[in-house]
Amino acid sequence: MKVRSMLQLRPAEEDEHAAESLELNRAVANDDHLLLEELLSQERYRKCINQRSGWGVPSTPLRMAASKGHLRCLQLLLAHGAEVDSIDVKAQTPLFSAVCGRYLGCVLALLRAGADPNGNLRNSSSPVLTAAREGDAEILLQLLRHGAEVNARSKVMLWTSGVTVCSGPLYLAAVYGHLDCFRILLLYGADPNYNWPEDKASSRAVPTRKTVLEMCLRHGCSVEFIRLLIEFGANVYLPTLIIEKSTKQNEALELLLRERGCPRSLVSQCRLVIRRHLKQPPPPLIQS
Template sequence: MVVRRAADTSLMDVSKIFSLLQPKEEGEGGGECEALNEAVGRDDAALLSELLSQESYAASINARSGWGVPVTPLRTAAARGHLRCLELLLQRGAEIDSLDVKAQTPLFAAVSGKHLDCVVALLKAGADPNGSRYNGCSPVLTAAREGDVDVLRELLRFGAEADVRPKVPEWASGASACRGPLYLAAVYGHLDCFRLLLLHGANPNYNCTDGKALGRMKQPKTVLEVCLRYGCGAEYVQLLVDFGADVYLPTLIIDKTTKQNEALLLLLRERVRPKTLMSQTRLAIRRHILSANKAAAVDSLDVPALLRNYLKHEAAGLV
């Protein structure tokens, strides 16, 4: 019964994607959409406004045109970073989370293009910060991989999931399917993104909330293990320790041939040194703050500014 349900869901997802590939029927406004996309491509907001003032063009605002991957005018504006056109299309009622044949939303296109102003405009207009459930990737995963900390900050501020993972069929999922944005930020050496994800509640142990996926792996890799394997600096390990990672969780085989780098020595030292009361209190308070935007929640606490900064990991002198 479970297998049947999974298969039905898979077929539904495939049908959703392939429906976007169907040729347009006559009268769907292919010519009008092409004209709109051309105006957006030239970043000609005046022409776009003039076209949208006409009923036939306004009716084609969500139609798709173009070679290879047919796209809506909003998708074109987002991908090219044409903010004036994007805002005009949103004002005229463009579908904000429309999908292309790759199941990518306009927000995903803006994130991929590193167009921060378009990302913010789309998020303020109500775009889903997690992108489409039909797409294997997500805006957060993309920003973390590319090290775009400003874009990542906005996504998380608008409620994006910090522990999002690649979307793959259950039968194909493995260790890579559980490696979320925290893993990517570490592997690609983006310390600012790594810290930002932890500040917004990313799990410092596995960066994965799918218990079934973790259960299917004999030895799932912790974030600590990934950091050591890829030669991340001691600052990555220190952040994981500060945010409550289980330092006893990684299975480490250490002998005379093991390279004793700074990160490994830090981890071994933390295994024999108890946490301070201040550090344990900070962890307990942060765990009880349910808000995704923990920084904003901490700022609302009626405590001295020095303690608020400490709760946001901005006052190392208190440790």
């Protein structure tokens, strides 16, 4: 009775095409692109190409293809008019699912089809945040090349030992040790002072908010992360700098203190401003 009552809440049109939608999703799940092509040649299947179906989190065939990395099925669905930025109940787009699965081919196909590189605004995360956390430099590069927001901010506030964590792409790339992603973000214009309080009011509201530079020091990130932040214009005069006797990042701290003692020249400051405006793409990735 419970199942029946739930089915009664579904729109009549959705019930009418439930079988076709299920068949489409089954073909995609099995990566059977030949069957999928045959189904999509029929009008009754094309009508429900954007319909969600399945147990758990119902999804469209396109999201199913993206989440499993089934590129040929994904391309077929796009060619037959699948909605490229359709969302599920979590506001996750097919692109977001492809980034989570680290399926570069699917990511590229979706971006070329016009997918929003920032995902959906109602989602608590974003493709850029996910790629930075997972350390997928090539996917991150493609997202930024297609116009993704380099300073994306997570809607989920993180706290570590009473400190408000700046959970942006730079921070995630640093704490997970993804130096390539960290460099790419900075080259594409990421703010090296991300999370810096903009005014006194915001500073009073969140007294423990920390910048990327401070969090890199707290988490013991390698000196290369500190060097890159300084090179790209991070403010080295942090509001607080606690140096513990047991700290392991002496090299990073020494670099920071040297930089404090030798302010940047006017030429260096001009170079930073020009770089921010140009946002030149990084050189090709070097495979290790």
